[in-house]
Amino acid sequence: MRPSWIEIDLDAIESNVRVICGAISPTVVCAVVKADGYGHGDVPAARAALAGGATHLAVALVSEGVRLREAGIEAPTLVLSEPLPEELDAVVGWSLTPIVYRRRFVEDVAETAERLGRAPYPVHLKVDTGMHRVGAAPVEAIDLARRINADDRLILEGIATHLSVAEEDPEFTGRQVRALVQFRDLLLSEGIDVEYVHAANTAGALDHAEARFDLARIGLGIYGLRPAPETGIGLELRPAMRVVSAVSFVQRLPAGARPSYGRARALVRPSTVATVPLGYADGIPRRLSSLGGEVLIHGKRHPFAGTVTMDQVMIDVGDEPVEVGDEVVFIGTQGDEEVTATEWADLLSTINYEIVCQFGPRLPRRYVHGGS
Secondary structure, eight states, X not given: OOSOEEEEEHHHHHHHHHHHHHHHTTSEXXXXXXXXXXXXXXXXXXXXXXXXXXXXXXXXXXXXXXXXXXXXXXSOEEESSXXXXXXXXXXXXXXXXXXXXXXXXXXXXXXXXHHTTOOSEEEEEEBOSSOOSSSBOXXXXXXXXXXXXXXXXXXXXEEEOOOSSTTTOHHHHHHHHHHHHHXXXXXXXXXXXXXXEEOOOHHHHHHOGGGOSSEEEXXXXXXXXXXXXXXXXXXXXXXXXXXXXXXXXXXXXXXXXXXXXXXOOOOSSOEEEEEESOOTTTTOOGGGGGTTOEEEETTEEEEBOSOOOSSOEEEEEETOOOOTTOEEEEEEEETTEEEOHHHHHHHHTSOHHHHHHOOOTTSOEEXXXXXX
């Protein structure tokens, strides 16, 4: 077994949820644990989030929701997009709550609930207020809401939208929020009241009080990351992920040596080069080595020595004493230093969501409490 793994601090997730719950109360938190909990592990992340005060969970795939149920997690769980009709037996059978936005799918849910003896069955209606990904346009959504409300096989438990630029464009975010308010008020004028109105993601919940409504779908924030540096300023959110390996080989190379594929860069001085068994097949971006990426060894930053390969990287540690077995931190803290997913994202011109989601199954997850 390679000495490489991802360490997840469950106390950090629990603490982050508790902090966010306090900041947005009385709005309740729906912890988004899709994509294997943003790479953190969906079942452990869900349990930690619920321990921190989340009341709901959300997934993207039916299989993700089923995995939570099979693990004994019974919290209300939203499926954020309409699944295939043939998955509805699992949706209803496992008491997952679908978000709906197409007339045919709404009818399929009603028929499945009736057939399985689970009627009336709750659904949430998705209104497209500007994201233009999935959802019914408001004029179509009002017709769907009326149909759901009139169908004794269904319960219109919630209405929702998704904020597309909450971390960067308050004007457009305000337009989306107002559109959802208008839709809610139109329903109320027709005597249709719902238990949950929800729009906010992490940025929406922390930076736009008017977007909080009854429930906020918090993804990135529960893992201790922010969609923008200023999001939730003043809240103590702790990154829960630490990507760790260990030195597997050490060699001394002369100035001018060019380690790794492509011989891309020459060492500018005689240097110790440490090989570490982690590569792009595990989620270390190949471009990171040419963009100034660094790792931590003995609490100090060290650059890559040449290109990231599929299974291994080489690190230039200069004249620092390094031995086989020494811990190497790719993301996370070591001593007083820290390399963050956001740092990688900035170097790679992407977002920290992508960074934490890209670590593959070759890296086992180890769950700890308080970083111990």
